[in-house]
Amino acid sequence: LNSLSPVSNVRRVKMANDSETDDWESIEYKGIANGDSVRSRCTSRSCFKWLAFVALLITALLLSALVLMPRATAIPSGYCEAEAVIADVPDAADEESTASWAQSLVKKMSLAEKHGLANGFGYWGWIQLEAHYVGNILAIPRLGVPSIKMQDAMQGFRTTDARMIGQVTSWPCALAISATWDPHATWHWAKAIGEEFRQKGANMILGPSVNVHRVARNGRNAEYISGEDPFLGVRHAEAYVHGMQQGAGVAAVVKHFVLNQQETGRTSVDAHADERTRWEQYYPPFEAAVKAKV
Numbered sequence: 001l002n003s004l005s006p007v008s009n010v011r012r013v014k015m016a017n018d019s020e021t022d023d024w025e026s027i028e029y030k031g032i033a034n035g036d037s038v039r040s041r042c043t044s045r046s047c048f049k050w051l052a053f054v055a056l057l058i059t060a061l062l063l064s065a066l067v068l069m070p071r072a073t074a075i076p077s078g079y080c081e082a083e084a085v086i087a088d089v090p091d092a093a094d095e096e097s098t099a100s101w102a103q104s105l106v107k108k109m110s111l112a113e114k115h116g117l118a119n120g121f122g123y124w125g126w127i128q129l130e131a132h133y134v135g136n137i138l139a140i141p142r143l144g145v146p147s148i149k150m151q152d153a154m155q156g157f158r159t160t161d162a163r164m165i166g167q168v169t170s171w172p173c174a175l176a177i178s179a180t181w182d183p184h185a186t187w188h189w190a191k192a193i194g195e196e197f198r199q200k201g202a203n204m205i206l207g208p209s210v211n212v213h214r215v216a217r218n219g220r221n222a223e224y225i226s227g228e229d230p231f232l233g234v235r236h237a238e239a240y241v242h243g244m245q246q247g248a249g250v251a252a253v254v255k256h257f258v259l260n261q262q263e264t265g266r267t268s269v270d271a272h273a274d275e276r277t278r279w280e281q282y283y284p285p286f287e288a289a290v291k292a293k294v
Helices: 045-068 095-107 111-119 174-178 183-199 230-248 275-282 284-291
Strands: 003-005 010-014 024-028 135-137 148-151
Touching: 174 183, 174 230, 183 230, 230 275, 230 284, 275 284
Parallel strands: none
Antiparallel strands: 003 010, 010 024, 135 148
């Protein structure tokens, strides 16, 4: 601030280059103390030069990122061991034996192998690398642990590359299947989708999606198999998991988060429901999937 006139309520601002009159501008002063804003705009040549410099810098960074981004990466050792079989796997119904077996298996793993199971790979920042799935976990061949190749989504194999377009089946959406009220149809639908996933190398499907509809305009309602009825969701979630896992031999993942009822502001919206409502309305399809051994 060069000066502030208490009479005219106008302040004069001098720009950074301290040049001649063309870099001066009178703007309205409403008083910072009372919380009002001060309006201003860039009119000097130096200001425009800085804006141009910032724009060029951003452009250079983007071009550098495109140049440095890997076009192709070597497939890590063990990644293709998807069919590796773990010997002496106990019955999942025997929780005590399963827990003991898992602990003994983990004890045999090196630190790097444990890190590989928890970390995953196949991305450069947020960019999915070529020849990788949506989710990728390395195998541990020496212990018979297969790689995990996860792909979206419950309604069919997601095309993450332009070359995939026309190479995957466009299946009916989940809501269309739930509208049949026929778990038998859901089982066969899931099995057929799972078989295509296996043909394309994926062994884990990121589905079913079972959120009960709450917001009518939710952009993802069509992929939620529960519709508006938790009882309907229970029947279809169970059938989907069995058709996918027992029918096609592909692991299923139930999703999304409970009370994730809308896409608008989904990373910031704060949804609340009392305990009884959650257990009666929103939890049952998830619970059914868990009981189906998702």
